[in-house]
Amino acid sequence: MAVDAPKRSDRRELALTSVLLVAAIAAGATSLMPWRDVGARFGASAVETGWMRPDGSMGRGWVFVALAVLLAISGVLIAGQRAAAGRVLASLTGSLMVLAAIAEWGLGAGAARTGPGLGLWVELTIGVLVVIAVGVLGPKNDAES
Numbered sequence: 130m131a132v133d134a135p136k137r138s139d140r141r142e143l144a145l146t147s148v149l150l151v152a153a154i155a156a157g158a159t160s161l162m163p164w165r166d167v168g169a170r171f172g173a174s175a176v177e178t179g180w181m182r183p184d185g186s187m188g189r190g191w192v193f194v195a196l197a198v199l200l201a202i203s204g205v206l207i208a209g210q211r212a213a214a215g216r217v218l219a220s221l222t223g224s225l226m227v228l229a230a231i232a233e234w235g236l237g238a239g240a241a242r243t244g245p246g247l248g249l250w251v252e253l254t255i256g257v258l259v260v261i262a263v264g265v266l267g268p269k270n271d272a273e274s
Contacts, residue, residue: 149201179193224260
């Protein structure tokens with residue numbers, strides 16, 4: 130009677146899971162960073178984060194926190210032997226992060242037309258890096274997925 134050796138974990142999947150976990154934490158943290166480079170307004174510098182706009186109203190940081198949760202879920206799917214579903218979810222989430230950062234910069238400023246702050250730049254970069262990581266750390270061929 131032959132006993133099959135247990136399947137060894139794939140280093141690429143482990144690396145991708147690690148990248149997605151770090152990206153999820155960083156993406157969630159960016160909602161607390163400055164989102165706009167508003168400069169001096171009305172004699173005082175305005176501060177806008179993902180959670181609070183300069184006028185005191187609620188920002189859209191919760192969207193990026195939800196996307197960060199989706200990144201973490203995709204890492205869990207990959208670690209839980211559902212690598213194909215995890216990679217698809219991670220790719221879609223990374224693309225949505227890029228689109229949301231661009232939309233927030235272009236549409237969220239209203240008539241102020243300020244530049245992006247550090248938080249939006251980090252969100253944009255994280256989204257691009259997630260999509261690249263999924264492509265680079267994916268399976269060597271489709272037969273392995």
